[in-house]
Amino acid sequence: MAGDARGTIERSFDALVVGGGAAGVAAAVTAARAGLSVCLIERYGFCGGGAVAGLSGTICGLYEASDDNEAEPRKVVHGFVDEFIFELERRGGLTAPVRYGKTYTRVHDPLVWRETADKFLADSGVEVLFHTTVTGVIQDGDRLLGVEAYSKEGTLRLRAGITIDASGDADVVAMAGLGSFVGADGQVQNPTMIFRLMGVDTDRLFGAYGKDTIMPAEITDLIATQNRSGRYSLPRTKIWVFPTTRPNELLCNCTRIIGSDGRALNTLYARDFTEAEVLGRKQVREYARFFHDHVTGCEQSFVNDTGVQVGIRQTRQGLGRYVLKNEDVLTSAKFSDGIARSPWPIELHAGEKPRVHWLLNDFYEVPYRCFIPERGDGLLFAGRCLSAEHEAVASARVTAQCFSYGQAIGHAASIAVDEQIPASSIEGSRIRMGLNRMGARLDE
Template identity: 65%
Template sequence: MSHLASGAVVDRRPSFRIDTDVAVAGGGAAGVAAAVTAARQGLRVTLVERYGFCGGGAVAGMSGTVCGLYEASDDPAQPPKQVVFGFAHEFTGLLERKGGLGPPVRYGKTYTRVHDPLVWREAADDLLREAGVQVLYHSTVTGVLLEGGRVQGLALYTKQGPATVHARFTIDASGDADVVAMAGFPSFIGDQGRVQNPTMIFRLCGVDTEKFLRTYGADTIMPEQISALIRTCHGRQYFLPRAKIWLFATPRPGELLCNCTRILGADGRELNTLYCADFTEAEMEGRRQVREYARFFRDHLAGCEASWVNDTGVQVGVRQTRQVRGVALLTNEDVVGARKFCDGIARSAWPIELHSGDKPRVEWLLNDFYEVPYGCLVPQQGEGLLIAGRCLSAQHEAIASARVTAQCFSYGQAAGHAAALCLENGCEPRQLRGEDVRARLNRDGARLDE
């Protein structure tokens, strides 16, 4: 055996330890909401985030919108009807006061709001700082502290050296159920392993947005005439694999947020970013498609004649990877049937959006909403752990509705309160009554019974 093959893996930097009440893995919408909510209950909270900022898919993935706040309707004259409140409402209000959130804009049969991702980062920093959360940026979870089936915290990689965060409760807000998988608790991936493809979102500057909006209207889903033109040009002068596209005017002057790429593997597969080779291929293919769509827009779209790519997401936008197997499962029927639960801890009126095949498929829930039960945040196996964000327990089509930003804020707020209630009552998350979490959420402005 060669010297290289027999060499030991070492890290001789000194390690360090942090003791906390609640450890939160991931600083996306769910992680920020969970950390701030738990800290406001008087708990010591440590949030671990691999980037140097919070925001997750909304910021690093540059989804750029706060989706899921409003009901959908067939009546184009119906004004926005907000159905999600609580932490989501607080955070969007802060974004608005900071000048980082546009007004509601049409998104098919509903509305969304476009944010400035730089302001999103600052708003999260402010709330975390004010709540007294200990934030560890540029820190990656590498393992779980596990004792007898109970999660006791997290192991981390940091530039300072290896670290352990010892926590009484842990919240997996990684988006990919990383903590669940590291602990070996039950989980599943998509529809029998098949997931929705990722997207590289980008910002286009130098746009005459008034001309653009006059020409194409206020709906952020581009009209059929644009989809038809894309289909005509694809494979000829341009490579444009997705014809149904979303373009949003942002709070910044002269800028469009562009959600239009469709990233498949060279072998035609829907890429799964849980696999490092797929993640890498998605990043490279995404950047290639950005240039193609930007060139097409510059050549063919009114108002985009002098435009240029300002930036892309820090990483490709991920729609779906791994889900926890929870005590409860949000089913496809729950979503389309607008089902309510006595232990519902979040509302959603967002449509099922399946981004696969030749074009995205959208299935609307009109003039109503469904609820997500508390058990979707509790793993079937393992103690000391709660789930928040898009890795909650939900079927393939259900997560295509339940994964968006407003709902992730709600899951995080629920998980933060659940952790606090568990500490107050000396119980585990599975022993906690979801109705008690709902009551605490209502006291905190969630308005679930209105």
């Protein structure tokens, strides 16, 4: 049988978004609502990124932290995320706020997340190309003109007035030869394989251990004891479990995946990514066995599913006109060009117990400059690959903030295309004002 002679398909758009996570969806929808022709490319057959493929499962970063355990959730992040939350709620795909240490989070149904993203993208007129992978860039010097991609249809050359790298891994930034960096001197936070347990009597479980989704010292000590006995291999003792929108189900963030050589695996490398997937599945079974044998309410539990892939906390980040400093987070810094708020703590996942540094009754802001490449034109980036130091990104990478980044960068893209100006020349304060008109409430 003769092979199919496929040529190269050429397309042009005002804006091109690479990656369909929270940042990518928000950016694409915002730019399309402003009248731009927008194409979103996603390598999976659904949107959601780490929230869905990685099964992170929660919308973190919405609420201030407080030492007052009786305090009601105080929401400080608004804008596009409010719209997305409303639709998730309407479809029965989002829990009420649940306690997470000193703050709150909300747990979503990953299938409903996909369907909600589908609706927003369709309603705003975004052209979506699923099962499409970016393979290279089109550029003239440091000016990005678009990307090359591959799908079963063949090779695509997609040109755009502006491209938004929402890949999570700064893939387009790297392909364009622009500045990027990886973690702290190349060291990244380890990935994790998140899973769901069915058959759980959640009333008994939370009745026994309290309403906080961060499991208490009683469970931490029990894991350590079982490890010492040699009957289990449970590398992380401090674990988090969340009730979901489904009855008798837990979302479990428990695993700590390190390589056979003791390294925190970096999923930029195929061998590391592969090892993480295999080890992650093994750890899921081991933790599920521990739950079944020792945790109240889990006597009849079983693994429902895992993430489509390991959850990725950190890989490559774009080097922006500004690098969000660790100190900016710790001091709750505010900026005249701040386009997003974050009250979320710094979470460092290393060793048996993750370390959490809380920001109490306050939040910091992330400047627009953190999403503009240090040089060049035609490209912005958004999502967890923002320009930020190692500990800062351990706070700034979560879902609510990624929605905010995407909305801001989609708005910036619309200005750049409409006015035919470099995105780098737009004042961040102008982006901030535009976001406030869209309900972001950054000055309240």
